[in-house]
Amino acid sequence: MHDLIIGMAGSGGDGIVSAGESLLSAFAQEGYFAILTKSFGSQIRGGESSCRLRVSTAPVLNPGGVLDVAVALNWEDFLRFGGGLPVNENTVVIYERKTGVEPAAIPLAGVKPAIVLSVPIEELAMKSAGILQAKNNVVLGLLTEWLGLPRESILGGIRKKFSKKGEAVLQGNERAFAAGVDYAKENPLGRDLSMDRPRSPDNDRVITDGNEMCARAALFAGCKFFGGYPITPATEIMEYLQREIWSYGGSLLQAEDEIAGIAAAVGASFAGKKAMTATSGPGFSLKTEVLGLASAAELPLVCVNVQRGGPSTGMPTKHEQADLFAAAFSAHGDTLRPILAPINAVDAFGLTVEAFNIAEQYQTPVIVLSDQEIAQGKVIVEPIDPARFNIVNRLEPTRTELGNYQRFGLTDSGISPISHPGMRGGNYLAAGIEHDERGAPTASGEMHARMNDKRLKKLDPLKQRRDLFVIEGDPDAAVGLISWGSVAGIAQEALRTARAEGLGVKLLIPKLIYPVAEEIYAEFLASVRYGLVVEQSHQGQLHRIIRMWVNVPREFRSIAKSGANLISPQEIVGLIRLLAQPAADAPLSHYCDLLNII
């Protein structure tokens, strides 16, 4: 196998997630690529937990669809994760014998997997280690043998984890692992699931996630201030920065609320420093008035919104892409805030750097729309090459300009040099109130129109940023996919699978979501008869926004699912197969109905 998806579920304390992490670190050491996504019940401690691990010899585009291997420590917990752990007849199912369920009677509605193994996991743990907590290491032993994983890497991980817990605990867990291996040796799977060796074994791989990449990018870009408030699933950005930012000459405020967090960041930006805030949906709603202030006062600011399921409290630990309308439109007055959306953790680094660059260059707030999956899914990636990035700083007034300083001067580009307190001669009044070129409050309709024009016009060049769009596939294809954020990796896999079958299809991934780059979409859609936006929101928010600005083909719709519902590459490939055939001439809805696609 060169690509394998494992899903495991159990109760809190079974250590299922920890087993997934052990596998991830062993795969990283061996030079594989992988994505690990974890899912928990809503309890703070205990309750059910699950993880999905997709491992591959090539970079992994997404967490994937149907499981190749499913591990259930008990069926109740496994079934609770339903759609997150999909199983079909090809899935190898391994489960705890103690559940008392016969292999022929496992509770998977409508699915009859060919290989179902009941394993006395708890019994093996008790016999070898004498403790229930060693069950996860029995599972690791089973998987190591059945998947042909390098024993030493996994054992190394176990030793590292238990080295501080005393010799007895460590040895018990090592014995549990060995018991799993031995059991698997005596009971062959009946199918070869052993992983191919990685193409270019490279020990330089790192394990990271989108939140960490976002925080590191901020420091790399020169961020000197972070103001925020704890909120799932964005908190790790603040947690990372509070350990590090001081060493970079910066500071951080865990504020009394979301508003104070962003307000302090705006203050820091006014003081001349690069500043950031990060939040998720509910916090973003609270921050919107201050975002408007940053637009009006033309202050650079990066605001990360790690999307989760909404509206309101919604589903804090689940992935969704439904904050796009909020990001684009939750502002009063004629404002426009650039929105960047990374497609994976590595991209979260690059686009956070880019967000700082755009914010500083254009003196505007920039929103980074990350999402729970990118933010918290652990991935194995290659190290980032810093030489790929430029750092942009804000345009400061020259000595001559300071002689007769106009903070909001109506320049051709709309960008006027920005001073900061401490700069002699640059003194001005920053304000949310409408102002003239010097910053004095005004109620003149004419000046208001000119300032609106300045603030909007300066962002026009962004629409030409082709480097913020990925286009892949056959340029003349009649089937065109558009996808964004973490879901883009699913569309990408679907595209590659379909093209490998010889089907004509192409894909556009906008990373600059807003302003809408009309020309780039129009060019892409010129050959397209069937246009499909693949996204994780009930309303199909990107699809709607594109429609506002672009003349789209008549057959243009979204495959949109509410958050926490897996969009699988296979279902998109199925649709492409129907649409790319020469005889296809029915409306899109016809084909979607055939496949039961929303």
Added chain:
Amino acid sequence: MTSHDSVKNCAVKFTAYTAKDYKSELKPIWCPGCGDYSVAAALYRALAAIGRPPHEIALISGIGCSSRLPGYTTAYGFNSLHGRALPIAQGVKMASPELLVIVAGGDGDGFSIGGGHVPHAIRRNPDLTYLVMDNQVYGLTKGQVSPTSPRGTQSHASTFGSIEEPVNPLLYALAYGANFVAQAVPADLEGMTKIIEEAIRYPGFAFVNIQSPCVTFGDPENQAKVQKARMRNLQTEGHDVTNHLRAMELAEEYGTTLYTGIFYRNPQPPPTYGGQIVDRQQMLKAKTPIEALA
């Protein structure tokens, strides 16, 4: 105080500045006779006495009549959002600890819409001076009850009289732990100038409640002339400014007795937020941006 606390506490004058060096050319929108004119005048004088050049001063305000103040100075100003002056000012001060940062606003801005920020600003103890122009009414929106309006106040928004107790800004600030708490009135320009100057020089969060009457929508019985007759100076009356409990007792009389002067001044200023940040930055090993990838 930490070793990094602001130089503004230094009694040495940097350059010779006069009050008019801090006054901008913008004509205030305030009504003739508004108490805020005197606050501006007192601030210009206090700043001249301290002598920091205008470009090293940041004056942050929210929204309201009094929040127009930054525009009437030559300092860097930020007329921001209703209620958000304090967090913005903290961001300014954290990002550039060398600046002299003053926050100004009204009672609605500070104790209603922005009320949640006050205790947190105070407990962090940033080196900020917070001037609240407490006129007990919403003036810019033309006369609604504010958080400090006395019970029974009739207004455009309380035709039958307000049925809420007012907040007590002085008692709040003291209870939240502010180390410098004072009150001033425009009727005593000289006294107000001294208080503002001392508040600015105090290393840490300093709160000054200024009972600045609204000539248009305020209580006709509480204008400058009446204030002048009623005010009682705490220093003249021999109040011990280091006595926190006594300060709270006196503050209880907000709304009945018009005390001016300093209620409380902690003689041993605790470490400021900014000073502790610089300590931490210097304690940790400095890193360059490229190390963010390590």
